[in-house]
Amino acid sequence: xxxxxxxxxxxxxxxxxxxxxxxxxxxxxxxxxxxxxxxxxxxxxxxxxxxxxxxxxxxxxxxxxxxxxxxxxxxxxxxxxxxxxxxxxxxxxxxxxxxxxxxxxxxxxxxxxxxxxxxxxxxxxxxxxxxxxxxxxxxxxxxxxxxxxxxxxxxxxxxxxxxxxxxxxxxxxxxxxxxxxxxxxxxxxxxxxxxxxxxxxxxxx
Amino acid sequence: xxxxxxxxxxxxxxxxxxxxxxxxxxxxxxxxxxxxxxxxxxxxxxxxxxxxxxxxxxxxxxxxxxxxxxxxxxxxxxxxxxxxxxxxxxxxxxxxxxxxxxxxxxxxxxxxxxxxxxxxxxxxxxxxxxxxxxxxxxxxxxxxxxxxxxxxxxxxxxxxxxxxxxxxxxxxxxxxxxxxxxxxxxxxxxxxxxxxxxxxxxxxx
DNA sequence: CCGGAATGTAGTCACTGTCAACATGCGCGT
DNA sequence: ACGCGCATGTTGACAGTGACTACATTCCGG
Numbered sequence: 001x002x003x004x005x006x007x008x009x010x011x012x013x014x015x016x017x018x019x020x021x022x023x024x025x026x027x028x029x030x031x032x033x034x035x036x037x038x039x040x041x042x043x044x045x046x047x048x049x050x051x052x053x054x055x056x057x058x059x060x061x062x063x064x065x066x067x068x069x070x071x072x073x074x075x076x077x078x079x080x081x082x083x084x085x086x087x088x089x090x091x092x093x094x095x096x097x098x099x100x101x102x103x104x105x106x107x108x109x110x111x112x113x114x115x116x117x118x119x120x121x122x123x124x125x126x127x128x129x130x131x132x133x134x135x136x137x138x139x140x141x142x143x144x145x146x147x148x149x150x151x152x153x154x155x156x157x158x159x160x161x162x163x164x165x166x167x168x169x170x171x172x173x174x175x176x177x178x179x180x181x182x183x184x185x186x187x188x189x190x191x192x193x194x195x196x197x198x199x200x201x202x203x204x205x
Numbered sequence: 206x207x208x209x210x211x212x213x214x215x216x217x218x219x220x221x222x223x224x225x226x227x228x229x230x231x232x233x234x235x236x237x238x239x240x241x242x243x244x245x246x247x248x249x250x251x252x253x254x255x256x257x258x259x260x261x262x263x264x265x266x267x268x269x270x271x272x273x274x275x276x277x278x279x280x281x282x283x284x285x286x287x288x289x290x291x292x293x294x295x296x297x298x299x300x301x302x303x304x305x306x307x308x309x310x311x312x313x314x315x316x317x318x319x320x321x322x323x324x325x326x327x328x329x330x331x332x333x334x335x336x337x338x339x340x341x342x343x344x345x346x347x348x349x350x351x352x353x354x355x356x357x358x359x360x361x362x363x364x365x366x367x368x369x370x371x372x373x374x375x376x377x378x379x380x381x382x383x384x385x386x387x388x389x390x391x392x393x394x395x396x397x398x399x400x401x402x403x404x405x406x407x408x409x410x
Numbered sequence: 411c412c413g414g415a416a417t418g419t420a421g422t423c424a425c426t427g428t429c430a431a432c433a434t435g436c437g438c439g440t
Numbered sequence: 441a442c443g444c445g446c447a448t449g450t451t452g453a454c455a456g457t458g459a460c461t462a463c464a465t466t467c468c469g470g
Contacts, residue, residue: 007435010449035427045450047428052448056427117383136384159399162385163372166400169383170375171367178322178374179341180367194364195371202407212466215418240458250419252459257417261458412470419464426457433450440442 014052016042021063022112029111030118033060060119067116070109072135075101079142087149092200095142099168099196102135106172107188113172139164152203160203167199219257221247226268227317234316235323238265265324272321275314277340280306284347292354297405299347304373304401307340311377312393318377344369357408365408372404 010016020041024033035056036046053059078101084090106113132140143160146152152160174180175188183191215221225246229238240261241251258264283306289295311318337345345366351357357365379385380393388396 013448034425036425046426047451048449050428117378134384159396160403162376162379162396163400163403166375166379167368167372168375169379170371170373170377172375173322173378174367174371174374179339191364191367195368198365198368198407199403200407201410202403202405205406205410218417239456241456251457252420253418255459414468414470416467417465419462421460421462423460424458427455429452429454431450431452434448436445436447438443438445440444 010042010044010048013042013044013048017044017049017052017059018062018066021059022066025063025067025115026109026111030060030115032111033063033115035059057119060115063112063115064117064119067109067112068134070112071102071105071116072133072138074105075135075138077101079138088151091142091145091149091151092204095146095164096196096200098139098142099164099199100192102168103172103175103192106176110176113176117169136161136165146203156203163202164199167195171195215247215249215253218247218249218253222254222257222264223267223271226264227271230268230272230320231314231316235265235320237316238268238320240264262324265320268317268320269322269324272314272317273339275317276307276310276321277338277343279310280340280343282306284343293356296347296350296354296356297409300351300369301401301405303344303347304369304404305397307373308377308380308397311381315381318381322374341366341370351408361408368407369404372400376400 017038020038021033024038024041033056035049038059039046039048042048049059053062075098078097079094082090082094082097084093140161143152143157143164147154147157171192175183180191222243225243226238229243229246238261240254243264244251244253247253254264258267280303283302284299287295287299287302289298348357348362348365348369352359352362376385376397380388385396
């Protein structure tokens with residue numbers, strides 16, 4: 001009789017739970033992704049999530065995957081927006097944009113960024129890097145461009161991926177949680193450019 | 206009559222709590238530093254800690270300070286062990302040792318390392334870097350050596366501290382929690398050397 | 411020698427993750 | 441058309457946590 005606003009079976013719970021968890025992670029970080037709160041916001045009882053995820057870690061892993069994809073998209077967008085035509089200048093600028101996009105994302109979405117690397121999920125590098133997807137693959141593609149156009153020697157290409165990633169990742173972490181966290185925002189961009197200069201000279205110079 | 210093995214007043218509780226918390230952090234990381242467990246191991250009731258620390262975060266901040274000091278000592282020891290006499294070679298090697306010591310510490314004491322940078326404590330860089338203590342000051346001193354002996358131009362000195370720190374910090378984090386976490390240990394040292402090469406060329410080259 | 415302040419204790423509350431038992435109703439086979 | 445299985449959602453419980461309040465004990469200064 002009474003049309004129930006809440007049908008017993010939600011019908012589409014799993015993706016809703018993930019979306020809700022992502023929203024929570026955005027505002028409160030990993031520790032804010034609390035199963036009971038996620039269920040509450042999804043309008044469902046606690047424990048309902050256990051029909052779709054083994055435990056809290058599994059849900060966080062899913063959020064991590066979303067964040068990784070989000071970061072990858074942000075990076076790719078910025079890379080594609082580079083309009084320079086000279087191959088070397090183009091590839092060089094695309095690498096810089098990769099780094100800027102990474103740091104920008106970390107500062108714009110600190111919660112998601114933390115979950116992305118905090119959950120024991122995501123791609124591993126151990127095996128062949130070229131087979132991977134995600135932010136790491138995007139970086140590798142840009143670095144390969146630099147080799148293809150002769151800006152970087154194949155020898156210096158070795159370990160360049162890890163060096164670039166470590167640099168921007170560490171820079172982001174120091175700004176977010178480390179000793180750089182109270183550097184005013186207008187001094188952050190110049191600092192990043194200086195850091196990218198070091199990377200650039202280390203690879204090209 | 207009965208000599209009480211546990212006097213009502215512990216008498217020296219605060220440092221014991223910190224030590225216990227450090228021990229817990231070493232084995233279980235930040236999330237393992239649980240007030241009730243710390244109290245339990247100290248042979249004292251829960252809540253006793255609240256006479257010495259405002260809350261859990263305050264205790265973690267204390268642990269963070271210990272970890273920072275520990276890291277600083279590890280770095281300084283390795284730096285002092287460099288025996289080269291040529292000023293440039295010596296300063297260069299001391300910088301490399303700084304980086305190696307940082308990463309080594311992060312991998313050897315992952316729990317403490319995480320607490321060191323996870324707690325909202327520790328020195329800020331915002332103001333004059335030279336006035337600071339801790340790992341950042343040690344790094345700055347080594348970089349100043351490189352300038353003093355002419356290996357690095359004053360212009361490139363700007364931002365070099367942040368670049369170095371970001372690199373080794375990010376490298377450590379990627380190894381500990383990130384996509385590099387299953388790189389086998391025998392491949393980690395070469396990777397670190399490659400990363401340090403990039404930094405070296407970026408600063409000196 | 412006594413009384414207040416410092417220190418430690420007991421008890422409680424709200425909250426969490428997780429498990430087990432139970433309720434519901436969708437969809438498939440007959 | 442029908443009934444039943446089983447995926448899905450609910451209720452209730454339990455242990456563990458941080459934090460708060462009230463209380464107990466002991467130390468120290470007058």
